[in-house]
Amino acid sequence: xxxxxxAKTNAPVVDVRFYKTFWSLQTxxxxxxxxxxxxxxxxxxxxxxxxxLDNFETHRLDASDETAATTAExxxxxxxxxxAAPLLQLQLRDPAFRRSFLLQCAILLGHCEGPPAxxxxxxxxxxxxxxxxxxATAATPPNARGVEFAExxxxxxxREVYWVGWKKDNCKDFQRASEPRPPPKPPPPVMRKRPRLGxxxxxxxxxxxxxxxxxxxxxxxNLSVDNASSLREKKAEETSMATFLQPVLDDMxxxxxxxxxxxxxxDKVFVWKALRxxxxxxxxxxxxxxxxxxxxxxxxxxxxxxxxxxxxxxxPxPxPxPxPx
Numbered sequence: 001x002x003x004x005x006x007a008k009t010n011a012p013v014v015d016v017r018f019y020k021t022f023w024s025l026q027t028x029x030x031x032x033x034x035x036x037x038x039x040x041x042x043x044x045x046x047x048x049x050x051x052x053l054d055n056f057e058t059h060r061l062d063a064s065d066e067t068a069a070t071t072a073e074x075x076x077x078x079x080x081x082x083x084a085a086p087l088l089q090l091q092l093r094d095p096a097f098r099r100s101f102l103l104q105c106a107i108l109l110g111h112c113e114g115p116p117a118x119x120x121x122x123x124x125x126x127x128x129x130x131x132x133x134x135x136a137t138a139a140t141p142p143n144a145r146g147v148e149f150a151e152x153x154x155x156x157x158x159r160e161v162y163w164v165g166w167k168k169d170n171c172k173d174f175q176r177a178s179e180p181r182p183p184p185k186p187p188p189p190v191m192r193k194r195p196r197l198g199x200x201x202x203x204x205x206x207x208x209x210x211x212x213x214x215x216x217x218x219x220x221x222n223l224s225v226d227n228a229s230s231l232r233e234k235k236a237e238e239t240s241m242a243t244f245l246q247p248v249l250d251d252m253x254x255x256x257x258x259x260x261x262x263x264x265x266x267d268k269v270f271v272w273k274a275l276r277x278x279x280x281x282x283x284x285x286x287x288x289x290x291x292x293x294x295x296x297x298x299x300x301x302x303x304x305x306x307x308x309x310x311x312x313x314x315x316p317x318p319x320p321x322p323x324p325x
Contacts, residue, residue: 014085021048023083029104032111046125053132061141095140102137110157114164216269241277248298253307265294
């Protein structure tokens with residue numbers, strides 16, 4: 001059996017000075033103001049940092065560490081490292097452990113670059129220390145992933161600087177760079193102003209007249225450019241039945257000596273309009289027009305004596321009685 005003395009002899013030799021130096025940096029990582037605000041704080045941090053980075057550069061990870069780096073990274077998420085002195089030499093050979101430590105250094109140095117501005121000597125030391133951290137991060141196996149991780153850390157710290165400045169300026173709106181102005185657009189074509197509905201419009205010009213194959217339909221269609229306003233005007237100037245049927249009485253006057261062929265009762269358009277008006281005013285008189293001549297119905301409808309008749313004044317046609325419900 002192995003005695004206690006033999007076990008102590010085979011135990012790894014612990015460098016107590018380096019051990020204390022390494023773990024003393026956690027004080028600065030937990031509170032960066034200790035390195036900047038306390039007298040002698042920066043000198044203590046920078047000396048300890050230089051000693052640890054010298055050790056990393058002296059004891060580089062070999063190929064065996066690189067082959068186990070992927071497995072170590074997969075199991076290193078959320079790991080809490082112990083601070084026992086005998087474990088330090090093993091932890092320093094763990095790529096995930098080194099990367100975590102270097103990330104802490106990069107965050108602290110990024111904080112030191114922000115306001116308030118440091119003296120020139122300290123600014124130069126921060127720049128050199130940051131360059132060493134990025135180089136050590138890129139060299140941590142696996143090498144391809146180390147370079148990628150170093151680029152990610154640099155980008156994150158750069159964005160952090162912008163974010164801190166934005167917060168200090170009370171979160172002002174971002175001002176994008178002005179884009180070049182596009183060339184001016186050609187002027188739109190000149191459009192004829194559309195007339196308002198209901199206003200009187202001039203007649204349709206000859207080149208725009210529509211022909212429907214019938215003179216009366218052509219006249220109605222081309223009364224004006226705006227047909228809706230034409231309908232509104234006609235409605236406002238509606239002619240009474242007595243005025244509209246007066247030409248029939250004029251044709252019946254013997255003194256007018258109007259030939260039979262030229263009387264209004266032979267005009268189909270006039271008769272059609274008269275029938276619609278009579279049907280609207282007196283339905284019983286409209287029913288007589290099927291068998292009687294218009295000249296025989298109009299005088300009684302209007303309540304006047306037929307011209308040249310010499311008889312008594314005709315009584316107006318009685319209104320039809322409402323049908324019982």
